[in-house]
Amino acid sequence: MRFHFKKGTLIFGGWILVTGVTTLVWLIALPGTSSFEIIDTIHESAVLAVSFLVLWFIIKIRSTLLSIGWAVFCYGNAIDLLDEFTKEPIFLTTYLDFICILVGLSLFVWGIILFYSKENELNERVLRNEEKYRLIFENSPVGIFHFNSDGVITECNNSFVKIIGSSYGKLIGLNILNLVDKKITAIVRETINGKPMVYEGEYYPVTSNKVIIVQGLLSPITSTDGKSVIGGIGIIEDITERKFMEEKLRQASEHDPLTGILNRLGFFKRVENILKLSKRYDKHFAVIYIDIDDFKMLNDIHGHTFGDNVLEKFCEKVNSVLRESDIFARHGGDEFVIALPETDEKGARAFADRIQEKFKLPVNIDKIELTINLSIGIAVYPHEGKSIDELIKISDKRMYQNKQNSSR
Known part of the structure; x- marks a missing residue:
């Protein structure tokens, strides 16, 4: 709104200035002509220009139209009143012309000042914005x-x-x-x-x-x-660094902090992919469930630290017989689960035998000779289970049956 008002002031002031100056020139050049006749002629010739100006301001902003229209109205009526009541038109019209020049010049100069002050304000705003962007650009951590x-x-x-x-x-x-x-x-x-x-x-x-x-x-x-x-x-x-920390957190969430092998969450995430591939290519895969016999008794007799050392030694020996594609996890307490891709029942039993062979000889833990006995159950996809939960449930049940049989 301020921008249109300044442009209107500049245009209207210039119009009044030109009108006054032109009238004086005509009075000097044509002394026998009434200045009111000249002003009327200029006034009439300016009607079209003023009309376009008014229309332009109507389109742009109505409040500016009011200020310009009021000024035009006052100016026209001042001429009519002087024409009606004065007997000496030359003196009074010359005086009026002088006033028009002063008013027009004032409005014209004021309009220029306001117009360029707006330009300077915009330039300063642009410079301030550029300075802000420069500071952000130079000091940004990204x-x-x-x-x-x-x-x-x-x-x-x-x-x-x-x-x-x-x-x-x-x-x-x-x-x-x-x-x-x-x-x-x-x-x-x-x-x-x-x-x-x-x-x-x-x-x-x-x-x-x-x-x-x-x-x-x-x-x-x-x-x-x-x-x-x-x-x-x-x-x-x-x-x-963030990715490194995310990977550490992921590893921590999917691995057992004591033994370093996968926990249940990590096991299920990885074995799902094995199940998908086995379904797609019609392949077997086996799940082996392992329990350490009498582990609670070992904890009660020797303490939890000794029991933790037993679990670590167990994982170390099992890892030594695993293939790279096999998935080994702690399922809870003293129970462990292994997924064997592309392995049928015969292959799973051979693998279980290799694990039992590893624990035939006693191991030395904290200067104590100990024989670790294991109970193992096996389930094979797809004949004995279609999902991971089913395979674990069946292998767990068979492990428990084997434990019961070995204790007789």
């Missing part, structure tokens, strides 16, 4: 970089230089499309084509020797008319 439509980096901040592990001089002018990593180049190409992209993965810099994991967001930058992409802006963050 890497920010600009690239043109050819994929060439044109600007970057200190965080970007630090994340990449290079130098500002090497990065400016670097063409991202020439990088060896095709995944990154494909993302930049898509951004240049006008599509925002997200990237997460390992980054192998061509200008440094380290490998990092980065997460980035790339957005296209369009021309002022919005018809073409002139480049893009990228924001990247080094998430190597």
